[in-house]
Amino acid sequence: MAPIIPLSLLDLAPIAEGTSTADALAQTVRFAQTGEKLGYTRLWYAEHHGMPSIASSAPDILIASAGAHTSAIRVGSGGVMLPNHVPLRVAEDFRTLEGLYPGRVDLGIGRAGGSDGRTLQALRSFGGEHFSEQLAELLAFDTDGFPQGHPFGAVRVVPDNIGLPPIWLLGSSGASAHAAGQMGMGYAFAAHFSATPPKPAFDAYRQGFVPSAQFPEPHTIVCVSVVCAPTDEEAQFLSGSQELSWALFHSGRVRKLVAPEEAAAHDYTPGERAIIENQRPLWIVGSPETVKRKILEKIEGTGASEVMIATTMYSYELRLRSIELVAKAFGIEPRA
Template sequence: MTAYSLLDLVPIVQGGNAARAFANAADLARHAESLGYSRYWVAEHHGMEGIASAATAVVIAHVGAATSTIRVGAGGIMLPNHAPLQIAEQFGTLDALFPGRVDLGLGRAPGSDQRVAHAIRRNLETDSSAFPQDVMELQSFFADDGKTGIRATPGAGANVKLWILGSSLFGAQLAAALGLPYAFASHFAPGLMDEASDVYRRNFRPSEVLGNPHLMLGFNVFAADTDAEAELLASSQQQAFVAIRTTGRGIQLPPPVAGYRESLGAQGMAVLDHVLSASAVGGPEKVRREIGAFIERTGADELMIASAMFDHEARKKSLTIAAEAMRGL
């Protein structure tokens, strides 16, 4: 059976706050654990008033303490924002707290804009070019092979599973060359999904940690008892996508709006449909059918399900329906 996991951006909803978002994250992770989700990931974003996971390792520790078996991790850490030694220490600490349960997905995108990049002392032009070297340096710290001349404590010898993330061909090529699992961000940037998947599989070189390619694809699920209710619930995420694409800034997740998609007009609907093309929106049967069709077409080894909703209980129900659909395939 295709594995299924959960990506949580730890949304701050309109009228809510970060404390409520963190409480919801712990509750959602426990719920996902009970439903058989393989892993729960949060992602590093900065300067986004609707996303509470900026201090990513801290949030992972919070969720890890609230769960007992589900893998917890980052999807991902934007490595050029950090020194590899610091990430080795942070995730070595997490591995000591939650042994055998920690994932570390690595990306090279900024997770921010130019203003935020400056605030975190990042050089966007030079830092990204060092990404492959930084990944290998991080591997060296975990392997404790002495190549860096420094021993990460905690971190040396940690059992942290590394992933390469991406939305272009670069990450696919790097993951294949290093023999690492690869996660493609098709839940919001599906344009190069097929080509990147092919590049990764075709060029994969077995490594000590992975003998065969393992491809994870991002996939949105907005599920409810009926197709109409699911369409309404999905409008919160649709509004957030439109806001960031038109203004460049994220917003707190808004309440659903009936008929929102249609209010955008033909051109707006086309843009939204493209961005969210890797999605299933509907009742249980429609969701099961659309998830099945996506897996059959892509051959994904794992789905990373994203499902941001304004109402927390509706979101939990959506994840239940998605898990039932995955188990029923």
């Protein structure tokens, strides 16, 4: 039986209270192997800097690790925040990854910085206003597309006999979607943190889409935040971890991911409750039946090609159970 819609994973490598960053990084390997076994299409890694609750700051390295420990699932970035990098280095890194794991790598690119202003300054970030220029430079390095006389025209990108993997633009607006379509790229919509409906962006993407070698047809992904458990009640309890952590983060009290028991006992201030209530509609929380219904409601009428799931939970084992429950609910065929 065909699955309802292909499912993929976004891993932020969450760091729980009582654990270390090294623990979170080690867990990414088993998460990748489990996702592959369950039949998920692809696994992407985010880029965030200076956040005590997120270990995924170097997606290219996590891709290399996941690729070495899997054999079928696609591995990629969700995404490389291009303003933090020089395009030549991105071209080298992802050509290398494509050479190591041919046909399995995705290059997801975003224009945000993924951190606070001071950290971005330390990263020597170029800022989002230069994103279009950086992206054009990246593509020119890959295709020898610099105009005659350009100072970078003689630069050799090594590996020099391997092209970049498929490129995806990440965003939540019609402008980013239209740009992805015009350049013949895939488009991933960040519904896990944007309240903007994805349909207008997807319509803009498809209307402006120009076929390319990597994408002969339009391909869209909706990324959603999911906490799944056998019952709605347990899922709501477990979701308390991300709720309290989110409230603390946006109140300037940055911590690792807190335990759901602490969240249940926490005396929330009116300000914290307001922060959570503003975000709660973006979190899909519940039993497999509830999660399936809410995801299908989220993508109804959008023409989404695929759904990508981000799961932030205190317990690593329950996080693995969550993605298993969702895969079964959607009829995803496990890999042998």
